Amino acid sequence: MNILIRHALLGDEEKDILILENTISRIASNIEEPADKIIEARGKAVFPSFFNAHTHAGMTLFRGFGDDLPLMEWLETRIWPYEALIKEEDVYWGTKLACLEMIKSGTTFFNDMYWFFPAVARAVEDMKIRSAVSAVFIDQFDDNQAHEQIRHNKELFGQMEQYSSRISFSLGPHAPYTVSLKSLKWARDFAADNDILIHIHLSETEDEVQRFVKVYGKRPFEYLHEIGFLSPRLIAVHTVWLNELEMDLIAENGVHVVHNPISNMKLAVGSNFKYRELKERGVNICLGTDGAGSNNNLDMIESMKFAALLQKFSYNDPTILPALEIFNMATCNGAKAFRLNAGKIEEGKLADLILVDLNNPSMVPGHNHLSDLVYAAHGDCVDTVICDGNILMEDRKVEGEEEILKNARKAAFDFISRKK
Numbered sequence: 211m212n213i214l215i216r217h218a219l220l221g222d223e224e225k226d227i228l229i230l231e232n233t234i235s236r237i238a239s240n241i242e243e244p245a246d247k248i249i250e251a252r253g254k255a256v257f258p259s260f261f262n263a264h265t266h267a268g269m270t271l272f273r274g275f276g277d278d279l280p281l282m283e284w285l286e287t288r289i290w291p292y293e294a295l296i297k298e299e300d301v302y303w304g305t306k307l308a309c310l311e312m313i314k315s316g317t318t319f320f321n322d323m324y325w326f327f328p329a330v331a332r333a334v335e336d337m338k339i340r341s342a343v344s345a346v347f348i349d350q351f352d353d354n355q356a357h358e359q360i361r362h363n364k365e366l367f368g369q370m371e372q373y374s375s376r377i378s379f380s381l382g383p384h385a386p387y388t389v390s391l392k393s394l395k396w397a398r399d400f401a402a403d404n405d406i407l408i409h410i411h412l413s414e415t416e417d418e419v420q421r422f423v424k425v426y427g428k429r430p431f432e433y434l435h436e437i438g439f440l441s442p443r444l445i446a447v448h449t450v451w452l453n454e455l456e457m458d459l460i461a462e463n464g465v466h467v468v469h470n471p472i473s474n475m476k477l478a479v480g481s482n483f484k485y486r487e488l489k490e491r492g493v494n495i496c497l498g499t500d501g502a503g504s505n506n507n508l509d510m511i512e513s514m515k516f517a518a519l520l521q522k523f524s525y526n527d528p529t530i531l532p533a534l535e536i537f538n539m540a541t542c543n544g545a546k547a548f549r550l551n552a553g554k555i556e557e558g559k560l561a562d563l564i565l566v567d568l569n570n571p572s573m574v575p576g577h578n579h580l581s582d583l584v585y586a587a588h589g590d591c592v593d594t595v596i597c598d599g600n601i602l603m604e605d606r607k608v609e610g611e612e613e614i615l616k617n618a619r620k621a622a623f624d625f626i627s628r629k630k
Contacts, residue, residue: 211599214245217252218565219579220555227256229561232599237557247601254565254593255579258553259318260510261544263468264409264447264498267308267333267341268301268324271622272503281415281477289503293325295628300621301326305333307618308508310611313339315509315589316564318597319544319552321445321468321498323382323409327366331377338600340562342548344382344409347397351390360396367404376598378548380407380445385414386422386430391437398439407443407548413456414448415479431456440465445547447498450479457484461491466547469539471517473500482524485531496547497539509589510540518584533584565594 276288
């Protein structure tokens with residue numbers, strides 16, 4: 211479908227945007243070319259849609275279930291025991307709920323790590339957004355589990371031809387405290403051989419780092435560098451507890467890092483993400499919400515504000531991480547990490563974009579629309595969402611949302627009731 215967006219505010223100028231199939235074909239004033247769909251966007255600003263660089267989408271089913279607990283207690287008493295009871299259909303509806311929430315707040319790509327890969331992929335296909343999907347790889351240092359996880363991931367990778375180009379496969383070793391060194395080395399080699407990404411939690415808490423040092427004699431990034439695990443294929447999530455050498459190694463190896471400010475604050479990981487030091491080294495820094503079990507929403511606009519304010523407070527510097535930088539973390543930095551020609555409103559880029567309602571109270575009076583989006587707005591300012599040239603939301607309406615809400619609610623209470 212070809213789409214013509216008319217009179218959208220792009221920066222300080224009104225522009226028409228012509229979308230041919232899935233690409234921004236032309237940006238100009240008063241485009242007269244015919245289109246299958248015309249969107250009148252006067253009173254709306256156009257922005258690239260958001261990249262949620264780390265989440266566990268199916269965990270929308272855990273929203274509000276197990277709040278106000280330390281990280282390991284939260285995992286060991288409220289998450290892992292109940293996740294063992296989840297079925298594939300539960301994850302399908304939980305992921306569809308996540309996709310609905312992300313679309314409603316302007317996100318068209320998410321980097322996911324969760325159980326039941328086919329259910330996640332099916333939900334992404336149905337909702338017509340983008341995702342880098344990884345199955346949770348946990349072997350608990352058991353050779354039999356490791357063998358089964360490797361077999362499972364090879365099988366999933368071999369099935370990717372059945373999915374659209376909006377879905378990519380990545381490896382998802384959970385963390386060094388749940389995955390053996392042998393399996394991490396396998397992931398390193400498989401990713402290199404097939405040029406795919408690795409999505410992993412690293413250095414989230416001080417205790418995690420200390421336990422790693424006791425076992426391996428070095429800090430996580432130091433040791434992972436020695437075994438050749440660090441590369442531009444690595445998406446390292448959290449990366450809070452870093453020393454100077456580790457930050458140098460991250461930069462030297464082109465590792466992409468993902469900041470998850472709300473999850474980090476809620477679970478009290480004990481230190482601030484080292485934005486200034488990583489930025490000075492030229493590291494590509496992305497933004498994520500984490501799962502709804504530890505955020506508790508998937509609103510990237512809210513996460514932008516939290517990230518910016520946390521850095522200003524922690525460094526005692528109101529100039530650090532200004533609006534444009536945090537916006538880039540949520541858009542073009544994510545596009546770079548996940549190898550997509552998107553993240554900007556430019557001719558030739560993928561048609562992944564949002565229209566923001568400038569009559570939303572949080573966008574008024576409108577001295578600086580980008581600043582308003584970061585510091586004042588929430589996801590409800592997003593009026594229209596387009597991904598891959600498809601209109602996913604218009605006038606804040608998403609097709610089938612009532613059914614998604616009903617079935618996700620049912621799935622959440624069904625699996626919790628299975629525990630006796």
